[in-house]
Amino acid sequence: MTSRIAAVDALEILDSRGNPTVRVFVELENGTCAAASVPSGASTGENEAIELRDNNSTRYNGKGVRTAVDNVTKIIAPEIVGYPAENQAAIDRLMIELDGSENKANLGANAILGVSMAVARAAADSLGMPLYRYLGGCGACRLPVPMMNILNGGAHADNSVDFQEFMAVPIGFDSFSEGLRAVAETFHALKKLLNSRGLATGVGDEGGFAPNLGSNEEAMEVILEAIKKAGYQPGTDIAMALDSAASSFSPDLKSSYDLKWSGGGTLTSDAMVELVKKWATDYPIVSWEDPLAEGDWDGFNKITAQIGDRAQIVGDDIFVTNTRYIERGIAWKTANSVLIKLNQIGTVTETIEAIRRCRDAGWSYVISHRSGETEDTFIADFSVAMDGGQIKTGSASRSDRVAKYNRLLEIEHELGQEARYYWRKP
Numbered sequence: 128m129t130s131r132i133a134a135v136d137a138l139e140i141l142d143s144r145g146n147p148t149v150r151v152f153v154e155l156e157n158g159t160c161a162a163a164s165v166p167s168g169a170s171t172g173e174n175e176a177i178e179l180r181d182n183n184s185t186r187y188n189g190k191g192v193r194t195a196v197d198n199v200t201k202i203i204a205p206e207i208v209g210y211p212a213e214n215q216a217a218i219d220r221l222m223i224e225l226d227g228s229e230n231k232a233n234l235g236a237n238a239i240l241g242v243s244m245a246v247a248r249a250a251a252d253s254l255g256m257p258l259y260r261y262l263g264g265c266g267a268c269r270l271p272v273p274m275m276n277i278l279n280g281g282a283h284a285d286n287s288v289d290f291q292e293f294m295a296v297p298i299g300f301d302s303f304s305e306g307l308r309a310v311a312e313t314f315h316a317l318k319k320l321l322n323s324r325g326l327a328t329g330v331g332d333e334g335g336f337a338p339n340l341g342s343n344e345e346a347m348e349v350i351l352e353a354i355k356k357a358g359y360q361p362g363t364d365i366a367m368a369l370d371s372a373a374s375s376f377s378p379d380l381k382s383s384y385d386l387k388w389s390g391g392g393t394l395t396s397d398a399m400v401e402l403v404k405k406w407a408t409d410y411p412i413v414s415w416e417d418p419l420a421e422g423d424w425d426g427f428n429k430i431t432a433q434i435g436d437r438a439q440i441v442g443d444d445i446f447v448t449n450t451r452y453i454e455r456g457i458a459w460k461t462a463n464s465v466l467i468k469l470n471q472i473g474t475v476t477e478t479i480e481a482i483r484r485c486r487d488a489g490w491s492y493v494i495s496h497r498s499g500e501t502e503d504t505f506i507a508d509f510s511v512a513m514d515g516g517q518i519k520t521g522s523a524s525r526s527d528r529v530a531k532y533n534r535l536l537e538i539e540h541e542l543g544q545e546a547r548y549y550w551r552k553p
């Protein structure tokens with residue numbers, strides 16, 4: 128009995144926002160069966176691989192999740208049955224060719240990624256290896272520093288906060304579990320603080336609280352207070368990371384910024400750069416994702432030149448985990464870090480390639496969830512396998528996010544003394 132693929136199946140399931148998404152099953156001739164589920168974003172970059180998602184017009188017209196499911200079972204499955212599951216790169220390439228488009232618009236990035244992840248998991252299971260070991264080899268022993276999202280705004284919440292994500296980063300701890308505990312305690316401290324001020328403690332899509340605050344500064348102030356209340360030193364034990372998701376408040380995606388709640392109205396790119404610089408000086412911010420919009424390459428270059436030596440400038444919407452844009456960014460010194468999302472590019476192999484480019488350039492990379500998630504914990508193993516050093520996977524209040532943290536705790540436990548954990552400055 129070999130590890131050749133015997134069957135591939137798929138079905139429509141729900142994601143954490145209650146929207147349909149894809150789950151794929153891959154069965155091998157040796158009896159191994161593995162599944163993978165595909166997440167989905169809300170604040171998506173324009174150049175992301177195209178997923179076949181449902182909205183009122185696509186559900187029944189051949190462009191929704193049901194079509195993605197059919198594409199797996201009717202188009203992809205017959206082609207990959209018989210391939211050894213370890214031939215990840217060949218299987219991924221075959222699916223890219225089958226799709227035939229630039230951006231996976233024909234079969235759907237969600238169809239292709241579901242198969243790609245399920246194939247990796249089946250291969251690992253069939254070899255009796257944990258996924259992180261199969262994908263990362265015997266050197267895979269570094270647990271990522273979690274960026275725990277504790278306050279939500281922007282497109283992920285209906286409150287009066289412009290920036291999308293405010294995260295707590297445990298930089299001063301010796302182990303993943305201790306770091307995770309500290310940011311979870313900060314999350315609880317923040318809840319108490321918000322409560323005591325009569326502010327709402329309902330959560331946004333990624334589980335961070337979504338109170339109505341007057342400005343981004345107010346959000347950062349209350350987080351600093353929460354870190355202290357939890358008994359930690361801001362900037363030494365726990366630092367802050369932000370994802371402005373600036374494309375979501377830049378109408379032209381490149382030169383104007385409409386901060387509704389802070390900063391006093393519409394800003395030029397230069398004014399936005401100045402504001403980011405000021406906040407990065409006033410607050411212990413170690414990582415800033417999408418401080419400018421995806422078309423504002425000049426603004427990105429400027430902010431990287433000005434604060435890139437002390438803060439990680441992470442490109443999400445601007446790079447979309449695509450080597451074409453990452454290479455341009457490296458050549459132009461646009462950032463110093465890339466947010467890595469498997470479903471932005473659509474296969475495991477291409478995601479690994481994107482990470483390889485980052486490493487070659489001395490850039491960091493942050494493995495990330497999407498705002499619409501499932502209970503699938505693939506990215507937890509993937510972050511250890513890729514030795515990425517950082518993971519962004521929401522708060523401690525939603526089980527779709529907690530599943531990833533718990534999987535990382537399991538991996539740490541399994542690695543025992545071999546486990547490594549440290550924050551690497553940019």
Ligand SMILES: O=C(O)[C@@H](CO)OP(=O)(O)O
Pocket residue numbers: 167168169170171292333370372443466495496497498499
């Ligand atoms: O902008 C982001 O980084 C992500 C994940 O936090 O959000 P979304 O999945 O909505 O694109």
Ligand SMILES: [Mg+2]
Pocket residue numbers: 370372416417443444466
């Ligand atoms: Mg982002």
